[in-house]
Amino acid sequence: MAEDIIRQFTSSEYKEGFVTDVEQEFIPKGLNEDIVRLISRRKEEPEWLLEFRLDAFRKWQAMPQPDWAHLDMPEIDFQDIIYFAAPKKDKERPKEIDPKLAETFDKLGIPLQERDVLAGVVAVDAVFDSVSVTTTFRKTLAEKGIIFCSFSEAVKEHPDLVRKYLASVVPSSDNFFAALNSAVFSDGSFCYIPKGVRCPMELSSYFRINARGTGQFERTLIVADEGSYVSYMEGCTAPMRDEQQLHAAVVEIVVEKDADVKYSTVQNWYPGDADGKGGILNLVTKRGICKGSGSHLSWTQVETGSAITWKYPSTILKGDFSSSEFYSVAVTNNHQQADTGTKMIHLGRGTKSRIVSKGISAGVSQNSYRGLVRMGRHAQNARNFSQCDSLLIGSRCGAHTFPLIQSQNPTATVEHEATTSKISEDQLFYCNQRGIGPEDAVGLIVNGYAREVLSRLPMEFAVEAQKLLQVSLEGSVG
Amino acid sequence: MGHGKYVIPSIASVSPIVVQAGEVLNLEFVVLPGESKDITVFVELAGPGAEAHLKGLYLCNGDEQVHFRILMHHRAPGCHSTQLFNGIAGGRAQVHFDGTIVVAPDAQQTQAYQENHNIVLTDTAKVETKPQLEIYADDVKCSHGATVGQLNENELFYMRSRGIPEKEAKTLQMLSFLSPVIPEGREEEILLSLHHVLE
Numbered sequence: 001m002a003e004d005i006i007r008q009f010t011s012s013e014y015k016e017g018f019v020t021d022v023e024q025e026f027i028p029k030g031l032n033e034d035i036v037r038l039i040s041r042r043k044e045e046p047e048w049l050l051e052f053r054l055d056a057f058r059k060w061q062a063m064p065q066p067d068w069a070h071l072d073m074p075e076i077d078f079q080d081i082i083y084f085a086a087p088k089k090d091k092e093r094p095k096e097i098d099p100k101l102a103e104t105f106d107k108l109g110i111p112l113q114e115r116d117v118l119a120g121v122v123a124v125d126a127v128f129d130s131v132s133v134t135t136t137f138r139k140t141l142a143e144k145g146i147i148f149c150s151f152s153e154a155v156k157e158h159p160d161l162v163r164k165y166l167a168s169v170v171p172s173s174d175n176f177f178a179a180l181n182s183a184v185f186s187d188g189s190f191c192y193i194p195k196g197v198r199c200p201m202e203l204s205s206y207f208r209i210n211a212r213g214t215g216q217f218e219r220t221l222i223v224a225d226e227g228s229y230v231s232y233m234e235g236c237t238a239p240m241r242d243e244q245q246l247h248a249a250v251v252e253i254v255v256e257k258d259a260d261v262k263y264s265t266v267q268n269w270y271p272g273d274a275d276g277k278g279g280i281l282n283l284v285t286k287r288g289i290c291k292g293s294g295s296h297l298s299w300t301q302v303e304t305g306s307a308i309t310w311k312y313p314s315t316i317l318k319g320d321f322s323s324s325e326f327y328s329v330a331v332t333n334n335h336q337q338a339d340t341g342t343k344m345i346h347l348g349r350g351t352k353s354r355i356v357s358k359g360i361s362a363g364v365s366q367n368s369y370r371g372l373v374r375m376g377r378h379a380q381n382a383r384n385f386s387q388c389d390s391l392l393i394g395s396r397c398g399a400h401t402f403p404l405i406q407s408q409n410p411t412a413t414v415e416h417e418a419t420t421s422k423i424s425e426d427q428l429f430y431c432n433q434r435g436i437g438p439e440d441a442v443g444l445i446v447n448g449y450a451r452e453v454l455s456r457l458p459m460e461f462a463v464e465a466q467k468l469l470q471v472s473l474e475g476s477v478g
Numbered sequence: 479m480g481h482g483k484y485v486i487p488s489i490a491s492v493s494p495i496v497v498q499a500g501e502v503l504n505l506e507f508v509v510l511p512g513e514s515k516d517i518t519v520f521v522e523l524a525g526p527g528a529e530a531h532l533k534g535l536y537l538c539n540g541d542e543q544v545h546f547r548i549l550m551h552h553r554a555p556g557c558h559s560t561q562l563f564n565g566i567a568g569g570r571a572q573v574h575f576d577g578t579i580v581v582a583p584d585a586q587q588t589q590a591y592q593e594n595h596n597i598v599l600t601d602t603a604k605v606e607t608k609p610q611l612e613i614y615a616d617d618v619k620c621s622h623g624a625t626v627g628q629l630n631e632n633e634l635f636y637m638r639s640r641g642i643p644e645k646e647a648k649t650l651q652m653l654s655f656l657s658p659v660i661p662e663g664r665e666e667e668i669l670l671s672l673h674h675v676l677e
Contacts (some may be wrong), residue, residue: 056649070612375626377601392616401611407626410598416609417623422616 017240017270018211020104023088024129028078029213034058036183039084043152043186052311055472056182058095061083063176068341069310070368070400074244076281081246083184085129090372108237110138110206120235122202122427123148127218130212137201146440147192147314148203149217154190159191164474165223169252169287169316177248177310178285181217185250188218193228193259195405202231202458207268209238209250209280215246222252224259226292231262233461237305238270241276244307247283257292257319262300264457266465269305274363276335277294279307286313290322293348297322302465303330303338304472312370314343317351317382327453328357331446331472332365332397341371341388341402345377346412355386358450362473368400375412388418391449393473443470492520492553499525506661509536509544509565510671518547523557523585523630534563535659535668538571538603539675548577550592554583562594564659566652568599568675575607579622592622597629597655599675629655645676 016314027038033386036057037042040050087101105112105126112126112134123137123147132150134311142146147158154162159330172182189205209216224230236243247269259335272279282305299313315324326342344353353373369388390399401418423445431441447454455463497503509515521530536544550559559579567573579590596605609622629651637647649672660668 007551255572388614390611392613392618395616396583397616398614399613400613401609401623403609405605405607405624407596407598407605408601408603410601410603410628411600413625413627415623415625415627418609418611419623420611420613420618420620424619 014240014270016108016237017083018222019239020100022100022210024211025086026082026211026353027084027089029082031081031083032185035083039172039184042084045155047269048163049155052172053183054165056179057300059078060176060179062085063179064291065176068185069370070366070402071308071310071339072320072339073308076182076246082211083217084186085214086131087128087133087189091349097134101128104128104208105133105206105322108206110207110235117271122204125150125189127129127187127189127203127205127207129209129214132187141199143201144197145191146197146199149190151188151190151221159224160190161335162190162221165221165252165254167252169254169289170250170285175285177252177283181219181248181250181285185217185219188220190250191222191230191232193224193230195225196227199230203376204233204235207234207236209245212241212275213243214314217246218249220249220251222261222263223254224256224261226256227258229260231458232264233424234263234265234460235268236341237268238280240270240273240278244272244278245280247280247282247284247306251284251286253297255288255290255292255295255297259292260436263288263289263299263313264461265302266461267301267303267305269311270466271305271336272307272334274334276307280305280334281308282306283310285317286311287329288314288324289316289322290319293319293321295322296324298325298456299342300327300453301329302453302457302468303328303340304468305334309338309340312339312343314345315353316345316347317353318347320348321350322348323352325353326355326357327456329360329450329453330358330467331469332361332362332367332369333472335361336365336434338366339368339370341369343372344384345374345376346382346384347376349378349380351379351382353384355384355388357450358453359388359390359399360391360393360446360449360473362393364396366398366400368402369418370402372404372411373406373414373416373450374408375407375414379409380411382412384414386416389449390418390420391446392420392422442473444475491519494520494522496522497528499527499554501525501528502529504596505530507508507534508661508664509538511537511539511604511674512542514543516545518644520549520551521559521638522551523559524553526556528554528557528619530559532561533659533661535566535650535656536565537574537603537668537671537675538566538573539569539580539599542571544571545574548578550579550590551580552579552590555585556587557585558589559591562659563594564656565601566597566599566606566675572601572604573606575609577622578610579606579620580613581615581620585615587619588615588618588620590618591621594624595655597624597652599628602619614616625634631648
């Protein structure tokens with residue numbers, strides 16, 4: 001009975017697992033300097049960007065793939081990946097969105113038409129494999145001086161801004177996957193909020209992997225100038241396949257004096273089937289810098305997807321009295337593996353950070369929190385509080401915590417605490433006795449456990465995230 | 479295991495202290511000013527119901543380098559372990575605490591707790607703490623906590639406003655901070671060292 005339930009859910013519940021049948025253009029498989037040049041040429045990029053890519057590629061070649069994470073990583077054959085795939089444009093109507101693509105995003109619940117009800121509060125940049133399909137509300141935003149467009153367009157229309165900030169937070173030699181991304185990145189979102197502007201709507205990027213045998217390498221750059229505010233959301237899905245697909249993104253956020261950026265992610269990549277076949281390898285570098293004094297950056301993430309997650313959204317607190325938060329819920333089921341956490345580097349005086357991480361493991365999955373809190377020599381009166389809780393469902397999964405605290409300042413205060421527990425029989429009994437089935441009860445308890453994080457999400461996301469948690473864990477009891 | 483990697487830190491190469499069923503291990507460490515120490519302890523709770531309790535105290539005010547590496551491996555069900563390490567770092571001291579609790583897949587009903595608290599006195603001292611949990615069983619109660627901070631200003635003010643001189647007040651603060659880890663009969667010695675640290 002229990003097995004039936006598990007089989008049912010793991011085979012049918014990933015409802016974003018469909019494939020869009022659209023004509024696509026590919027470049028040849030493999031990775032070498034010619035491929036890097038080809039990608040750059042195809043995107044009609046200026047010389048400096050090609051140089052940047054080639055430089056990154058050369059650095060990448062000299063780097064070994066990291067293996068310090070608590071992950072059982074399959075060998076990735078970087079020559080067996082197609083680094084660029086784009087849906088073909090209709091030559092007669094180059095300006096219009098292919099109806100099939102519109103339909104795809106519609107099915108995923110992403111409004112590409114500005115008249116949609118939900119669209120009233122969210123501007124979307126939709127990325128399909130290697131290209132951005134469309135960015136909505138550009139005009140409305142432009143009236144306020146806000147730039148929100150695909151990365152490729154930004155390179156053409158605002159080269160100075162891109163050149164100034166690109167790789168200023170994540171240098172191309174930062175790590176293996178960041179270097180790879182810097183060499184072959186295809187598209188992503190660019191967002192610039194000018195001085196003193198409060199962005200009137202949520203900005204959102206939606207990443208969709210569709211083509212077989214490809215990888216997605218997007219690059220996002222968010223710059224919030226003095227005193228501005230923006231709330232940015234990221235969502236992603238991919239079809240169900242037997243093969244594993246690589247997703248290596250880089251996100252850079254620059255927060256100037258008194259600016260406030262809220263970055264939320266709901267990661268819903270295909271996690272692989274019940275036997276651990278297929279799924280996305282999500283190897284992502286995300287980092288922000290609180291550059292000016294009084295700036296604020298908040299990360300909120302809900303991780304339910306991808307076969308392997310390797311992701312540490314971090315903040316460099318450089319400006320005096322800047323602050324940052326990291327709220328995370330990571331759910332792993334079946335054979336999923338997650339090694340995720342954050343880094344808070346306190347450099348400025350009076351900087352504050354808060355970390356709340358909730359891990360949930362079920363099935364035979366492995367879920368790790370890995371974090372770093374560093375108090376620099378000049379971080380007078382800096383303060384950090386970290387809380388990392390793990391919830392275990394089933395006796396064959398693992399939950400791990402690897403925090404590192406470094407303090408070089410006698411006035412700085414760091415606190416870390418972690419607990420590991422399971423859903424108790426008493427809690428389940430209480431629910432069952434009141435007519436709540438075992439699966440609903442687990443959903444209820446898990447939602448309560450993750451509430452502190454979920455409540456930080458923008459409204460549209462919070463609803464989706466709650467449902468996702470339920471779906472991800474279905475079949476894990478009994 | 480089949481899936482996932484089972485990581486045990488390199489100190490597993492040190493021969494372990496094996497605690498069998500029903501046995502209780504108590505270990506206490508004291509590192510006083512002027513001593514650089516590298517302490518590696520590997521405890522294996524091998525029999526059901528085994529217990530291990532570790533306590534550590536360190537006080538540094540010079541160029542000391544103190545490094546603790548603790549591995550608590552719960553291999554059998556129903557075992558209980560506690561770890562408490564409190565220390566004060568002044569001068570140009572460097573303190574590292576690496577503590578790992580590993581709970582093996584079948585070690586159900588495990589209780590494992592670990593705490594490491596630090597006070598940094600000078601801006602040239604450095605503290606690095608790495609409390610880690612690796613858990614492969616679900617019916618467990620495990621927690622760890624780590625803090626790095628300073629002497630509480632309010633407490634100090636309270637005492638000074640009642641006529642206790644600053645130095646004595648600070649000594650009292652440090653003494654109370656260390657008291658849970660001071661081994662029986664060594665109070666005098668620790669008190670002397672505290673005076674030494676404040677000079």
